[in-house]
Amino acid sequence: MSANAAPARLDGLVFDRTDELGAAAHEQVVFCHDRASGLKAIIAIHDTTLGPALGGTRIYPYASEAEALTDVLRLAQGMTYKAAAAGMDLGGGKAVIIGDPERIKSRELLLAYGRFVDTLGGRYITAADVGSTADDLDVVAEVTRHVVGKNAGGSGDSGYSTAYGVFSAMRAAAEHRYGEDGLAGRTVGVEGVGKVGSRLVALLSSAGVERILVADPHQPALDALTSTLAHVRAVPSVLDEDVDVYAPCALGATLTAATVRDMKAAIVCGGANNQLATHEVADELHARGILWVPDYVANAGGLVQVGGELVDATREEVEAKIARIADTTTEILVHAEELGVTTSAAADAVVEQRLAARRAELAR
Ligand SMILES: NC(=O)c1ccc[n+]([C@@H]2O[C@H](COP(=O)([O-])OP(=O)(O)OC[C@H]3O[C@@H](n4cnc5c(N)ncnc54)[C@H](O)[C@@H]3O)[C@@H](O)[C@H]2O)c1
Numbered sequence: 001m002s003a004n005a006a007p008a009r010l011d012g013l014v015f016d017r018t019d020e021l022g023a024a025a026h027e028q029v030v031f032c033h034d035r036a037s038g039l040k041a042i043i044a045i046h047d048t049t050l051g052p053a054l055g056g057t058r059i060y061p062y063a064s065e066a067e068a069l070t071d072v073l074r075l076a077q078g079m080t081y082k083a084a085a086a087g088m089d090l091g092g093g094k095a096v097i098i099g100d101p102e103r104i105k106s107r108e109l110l111l112a113y114g115r116f117v118d119t120l121g122g123r124y125i126t127a128a129d130v131g132s133t134a135d136d137l138d139v140v141a142e143v144t145r146h147v148v149g150k151n152a153g154g155s156g157d158s159g160y161s162t163a164y165g166v167f168s169a170m171r172a173a174a175e176h177r178y179g180e181d182g183l184a185g186r187t188v189g190v191e192g193v194g195k196v197g198s199r200l201v202a203l204l205s206s207a208g209v210e211r212i213l214v215a216d217p218h219q220p221a222l223d224a225l226t227s228t229l230a231h232v233r234a235v236p237s238v239l240d241e242d243v244d245v246y247a248p249c250a251l252g253a254t255l256t257a258a259t260v261r262d263m264k265a266a267i268v269c270g271g272a273n274n275q276l277a278t279h280e281v282a283d284e285l286h287a288r289g290i291l292w293v294p295d296y297v298a299n300a301g302g303l304v305q306v307g308g309e310l311v312d313a314t315r316e317e318v319e320a321k322i323a324r325i326a327d328t329t330t331e332i333l334v335h336a337e338e339l340g341v342t343t344s345a346a347a348d349a350v351v352e353q354r355l356a357a358r359r360a361e362l363a364r
Pocket of ligand 1 (some may be wrong): 218271299300
């Protein structure tokens with residue numbers, strides 16, 4: 001390169017995105033490439049104040065490397081908040097593998113990915129996410145021990161635990177809004193009935209929710225529910241329906257200025273990560289009086305399950321901790337109301353207090 005060529009523009013990739021991402025910059029971001037298997041992965045470690053960074057591996061056909069980076073940074077930060085809010089001694093991290101899981105996933109690719117995870121020496125512990133499964137983790141675990149949620153010697157798929165946490169949070173939010181037994185007789189719309197959404201529908205159904213509307217582009221997933229549960233009905237989009245509770249359980253960013261403006265639901269509580277398209281949407285939900293249970297509070301059940309493996313927690317201990325998501329939800333909703341702030345701000349404050357206390361301890 002000639003000495004007077006313009007310097008490459010390198011700002012704004014990771015360290016200078018704190019305004020946009022709304023929290024401190026990430027500790028470490030690792031790009032991983034394996035020519036032989038075609039692996040292109042990014043591992044992001046957001047914060048290890050509370051412990052090693054734990055978070056799943058998303059395999060997704062991102063349109064660009066920039067899109068993959070933005071997603072992994074947001075997801076890793078979400079894990080820091082999720083672990084802190086759930087009272088786990090874990091930090092936040094996440095990984096993405098670029099590509100369509102149906103096309104790129106191979107044993108070689110998973111092994112190459114596992115070897116990269118291993119190089120981090122336990123600073124990042126991986127798990128499953130959209131596009132990856134407990135079976136995939138069994139392969140990853142052949143080359144690294146920094147894996148949770150696998151079948152062999154692990155606690156397996158975390159869909160039920162996540163759904164149980166969402167259900168507990170939703171019940172707490174409904175009681176806060178409508179009083180005791182707040183979910184009885186309500187209509188709940190569940191968007192996305194995969195590993196989390198389908199289990200949530202089953203839990204809601206056994207809790208006496210009167211009408212459950214479900215939407216999913218994958219017809220067999222809808223059929224499995226509507227053919228066995230009488231009061232479950234498939235609709236093209238739950239956001240267009242007159243529901244009391246909207247439960248986003250597919251992908252994130254479905255809460256936008258436009259969807260919030262037209263929304264009929266009084267409560268939003270679901271399993272999807274990063275539900276707000278932008279931070280400002282939290283204000284719009286607040287202004288419309290819609291009770292939003294912050295995603296990282298509601299969907300921590302899966303993390304509680306797989307994180308429990310690291311401390312040899314029993315099934316009973318895990319379930320009790322997941323059930324406590326209801327108490328955390330109530331605390332946050334009450335705080336938000338008392339202080340007149342958004343539920344997002346109230347939840348962030350709980351997390352930031354916990355992180356600040358630990359940092360102070362570590363600095364002593
Ligand atoms: N599995 C867990 O333990 C866990 C934990 C925390 C958060 N989450 C989050 O919860 C969400 C769901 O996870 P999952 O494990 O159930 O994934 P999944 O892939 O099993 O299910 C997602 C479902 O959403 C459907 N879907 C996709 N686009 C849709 C759309 N526009 N409208 C309606 N449905 C659509 C898919 O067809 C699929 O059935 C994800 O955002 C994930 O990150 C999952």
